[in-house]
Amino acid sequence: MNTSTTTAAERADFRASLRDFLSDTSPESRVREVIASESGLDEATWRGLASDLGVAGLLIPEEFGGQGMGMAEMAVALEEAARAIAVVPLLASGVLATIAIQLADDASANADLLPGLANGSEIMTVALLDGGGVTTTARDENGWSVYGSKTAVLNANIAQRILVVASTPTGTGLFLVDAKASGLVITPQNSLDLTRPTALVTFEGVAATRIGSEFSESLNALNAFGRIAVSAELLGMSEKLMEVAVEYAKTRVQFGKPIGAFQAIKHRCSEMFAHVESMRAAVGSAALVDPTDSVGLHEQALVVKAYCARFAPWVAEATIQVHGGIGFTWEHCAHLYLRRVKTDEILFGDALTCRYQLQQLLGLTA
Amino acid sequence: MEALLAELREFLTKEFPAWRAKWQDSDTWEAKLDWQRTMAGGRWTTATWPEEFGGRGLGTMEMLAIEDVVAQYGAPQIPGMIGVKNVAPTLMRFGNEEQRKSVARIANTDEFWCQGFSEPGAGSDLASLRTRAVIDGDDFVINGQKVWTSNGMYATHMQLLARTDIDAPKHKGISAIVVPINTPGLEVRPIKQINGGAEFAEVFFTDVRVPVANLIGPLNEGWNVTMTTLGHERAGVAVFAGRLEQRIRNLIEDVSKKDTPVSPVLSDGLAEHYVESRVLGMMGRQMLAKIADGVAPGSESSVIKMVWSELSQRVDTTVMELAGVDGITGDDNAAKSGYLTARSATIAAGTSDIVKNIIGDRVLGLPRD
Numbered sequence: 001m002n003t004s005t006t007t008a009a010e011r012a013d014f015r016a017s018l019r020d021f022l023s024d025t026s027p028e029s030r031v032r033e034v035i036a037s038e039s040g041l042d043e044a045t046w047r048g049l050a051s052d053l054g055v056a057g058l059l060i061p062e063e064f065g066g067q068g069m070g071m072a073e074m075a076v077a078l079e080e081a082a083r084a085i086a087v088v089p090l091l092a093s094g095v096l097a098t099i100a101i102q103l104a105d106d107a108s109a110n111a112d113l114l115p116g117l118a119n120g121s122e123i124m125t126v127a128l129l130d131g132g133g134v135t136t137t138a139r140d141e142n143g144w145s146v147y148g149s150k151t152a153v154l155n156a157n158i159a160q161r162i163l164v165v166a167s168t169p170t171g172t173g174l175f176l177v178d179a180k181a182s183g184l185v186i187t188p189q190n191s192l193d194l195t196r197p198t199a200l201v202t203f204e205g206v207a208a209t210r211i212g213s214e215f216s217e218s219l220n221a222l223n224a225f226g227r228i229a230v231s232a233e234l235l236g237m238s239e240k241l242m243e244v245a246v247e248y249a250k251t252r253v254q255f256g257k258p259i260g261a262f263q264a265i266k267h268r269c270s271e272m273f274a275h276v277e278s279m280r281a282a283v284g285s286a287a288l289v290d291p292t293d294s295v296g297l298h299e300q301a302l303v304v305k306a307y308c309a310r311f312a313p314w315v316a317e318a319t320i321q322v323h324g325g326i327g328f329t330w331e332h333c334a335h336l337y338l339r340r341v342k343t344d345e346i347l348f349g350d351a352l353t354c355r356y357q358l359q360q361l362l363g364l365t366a
Numbered sequence: 367m368e369a370l371l372a373e374l375r376e377f378l379t380k381e382f383p384a385w386r387a388k389w390q391d392s393d394t395w396e397a398k399l400d401w402q403r404t405m406a407g408g409r410w411t412t413a414t415w416p417e418e419f420g421g422r423g424l425g426t427m428e429m430l431a432i433e434d435v436v437a438q439y440g441a442p443q444i445p446g447m448i449g450v451k452n453v454a455p456t457l458m459r460f461g462n463e464e465q466r467k468s469v470a471r472i473a474n475t476d477e478f479w480c481q482g483f484s485e486p487g488a489g490s491d492l493a494s495l496r497t498r499a500v501i502d503g504d505d506f507v508i509n510g511q512k513v514w515t516s517n518g519m520y521a522t523h524m525q526l527l528a529r530t531d532i533d534a535p536k537h538k539g540i541s542a543i544v545v546p547i548n549t550p551g552l553e554v555r556p557i558k559q560i561n562g563g564a565e566f567a568e569v570f571f572t573d574v575r576v577p578v579a580n581l582i583g584p585l586n587e588g589w590n591v592t593m594t595t596l597g598h599e600r601a602g603v604a605v606f607a608g609r610l611e612q613r614i615r616n617l618i619e620d621v622s623k624k625d626t627p628v629s630p631v632l633s634d635g636l637a638e639h640y641v642e643s644r645v646l647g648m649m650g651r652q653m654l655a656k657i658a659d660g661v662a663p664g665s666e667s668s669v670i671k672m673v674w675s676e677l678s679q680r681v682d683t684t685v686m687e688l689a690g691v692d693g694i695t696g697d698d699n700a701a702k703s704g705y706l707t708a709r710s711a712t713i714a715a716g717t718s719d720i721v722k723n724i725i726g727d728r729v730l731g732l733p734r735d
Contacts, residue, residue: 246730261733263719266726273725274669278642281649306641355637362640363622364633 001059001102003290004072015076018055021048022084028333031195034087035336040197041123041158042087049081049088050120056094057118059102064114071228075287078229079236082344085195085336089123092154092196095229097124100163100222104174104212113176125159126222127201136203138166138175144210146175146203152347156186156199164208165219172216175208182206193343194336221294223348224301228286230344231304234312235279237337237344241319242272244333248323259322268318275311282307299361306354309345316341367428371435377408378439395445395520399475402444406473410436411450419458419469426601427658433605446472448516449479453525456542460583460591465544468523480521482512482545482569483592489514490720492527493536493589497571499528499543501578506530506543508551508574518567519556521547531586542588544580551575561706601657603670607650610678614643617681621688628688635684642677646670665729672721675711682708 025045034042050056055077060066116122127150136148164175183204191198249260259265286304316338320327327334359365389397405411414429415421449472457465471477488495497510524545531539551574556564583591653666682704686693689701712718726732
């Protein structure tokens with residue numbers, strides 16, 4: 001992936017076309033249909049995003065069929081897709097798998113895998129988190145085999161292939177497995193987030209292809225990009241929720257006036273606005289960080305995630321509070337956002353976890 | 367810009383040690399006034415003023431860069447900030463020929479101005495002020511009371527806001543008037559603050575007579591006359607944001623060098639401050655970048671003011687926690703007085719509660735109460 005080179009005005013145009021497209025293809029009614037179908041994928045929206053708008057390949061160099069862009073452009077796409085709570089594997093496939101492959105720095109893997117990801121014809125996901133406290137390992141037995149289990153694997157049920165981060169006898173490696181491979185079992189989880197199902201994936205000696213060599217440094221970078229990416233989602237959702245809450249505060253009348261005239265509600269809305277603007281500044285700044293500056297990337301990613309993971313859930317919860325009873329109903333959109341917000345809060349470390357890492361960085365703790 | 371800052375550094379390298387040598391560690395008013403005269407001599411405090419008024423005609427970005435360099439040298443802030451930043455620009459724009467003569471005297475401290483705005487019954491709701499100015503022949507006759515008048519104890523002149531039309535809607539019946547502090551019937555008393563300082567005064571008017579010619583701008587237009595120049599202060603909050611970010615970096619560096627580690631809870635609190643101050647700093651820099659591109663800042667200044675005041679207050683609370691028992695004995699006097707002073711962060715220049723109303727009403731378009 002490249003350093004972002006577009007201007008703010010160009011990104012604003014890109015945002016406008018994404019918002020237009022998503023409001024047509026992924027209105028809340030469509031999101032609810034897809035959720036009910038349990039397919040976990042809004043195919044029309046994904047096709048449009050991937051092939052017509054080039055979003056799946058934003059982070060992929062042009063030589064592999066992508067757009068050759070950077071995180072600043074991808075942050076816009078993530079914000080808008082999350083704003084529409086679109087049921088698409090943008091984070092899993094377009095960001096995490098795409099970045100993991102490029103970080104592994106394996107020329108043949110780039111040539112083999114990136115073109116399919118760039119045009120959206122292939123969906124991949126990355127299995128990062130060990131399940132059940134057992135380390136997932138890879139052994140070289142005349143070819144690599146993976147053992148163990150991974151939890152909270154995003155969009156595993158629609159991925160054709162899965163990238164697995166596993167321990168090797170000498171360190172950490174990135175491995176590619178087929179989702180239908182023998183010994184691999186995908187068990188859908190009862191996920192909090194209805195728009196982006198997770199699964200438990202178990203590996204009992206699954207045949208794997210190793211990509212690149214030692215992956216531990218790359219894993220740090222992958223986690224940093226992951227933090228920036230979910231922060232962009234948190235920003236997009238918080239902005240939408242604030243608008244929904246403010247609109248309701250203007251129209252809902254109690255005690256003879258719109259509830260937004262009451263300071264208890266007004267101040268809550270103003271605080272939402274302050275947090276959304278803060279998130280916007282933080283995401284905008286982190287997404288423009290030089291991707292090759294590993295120290296700056298690590299610090300900015302922790303800062304932006306620590307902020308967004310703390311305040312986006314606050315905005316989502318405040319939105320429900322402003323709505324009162326209607327906000328607690330299944331038919332209101334607030335819980336669909338709250339579920340995805342809470343999920344993004346946890347992915348790549350919640351606020352406390354990020355702050356703990358910052359304490360280490362700042363010399364406050366050993 | 368580089369040539370400008372090089373000139374400034376050359377100026378400070380020569381003048382600041384000379385001023386230090388002259389006044390030693392003295393923190394007196396006279397010493398600060400002398401520093402303002404020195405800075406005015408180099409046209410540094412007045413850099414944003416037009417050249418015809420003895421300024422350099424520079425923009426906001428240059429002024430912020432100048433202030434940064436001055437802060438790097440550890441030089442004090444000039445005491446006559448209100449006169450230089452608020453009163454003089456108002457007089458340049460709205461003052462008559464006589465009033466404009468004050469501009470140069472404000473720069474060199476021959477005149478020292480305060481602004482008579484807040485009243486006991488008009489704080490956040492400034493426009494409800496009740497100090498009256500009634501025209502009697504060629505004079506205004508002024509009766510009433512002002513409070514929280516910054517530097518009131520040192521002022522030679524006041525830019526007064528008084529009600530000149532009691533029948534008009536509250537913003538429309540106010541006039542801005544020049545009142546020399548030595549006018550008979552005017553009494554200034556210091557207000558002792560919770561931190562022991564007395565930077566503010568209350569000012570009492572009993573049949574104070576000043577010529578009608580002392581009116582600044584048109585009659586009953588005092589609200590607009592004054593608010594226009596208050597807008598000049600807005601970019602300043604972006605600088606506050608950057609300074610708070612640096613302050614927290616310094617605080618964390620000090621704590622990390624201590625032999626005994628702080629508790630995990632306090633350590634997490636510091637990391638929390640770090641996160642919020644980094645984000646605030648990013649917001650500040652983005653606002654400055656907008657100004658540099660010639661885009662007028664919008665809601666950012668209100669948001670930054672709100673976030674800054676609440677965060678800086680929490681930081682002073684943390685400093686007090688770090689001080690522990692030394693904070694209550696006064697052995698750590700900086701922590702003690704910092705904690706007390708920080709109460710004003712969410713009150714001065716618009717309470718946080720009012721800023722939240724302003725964001726709700728003007729930015730989000732929520733209905734007014």
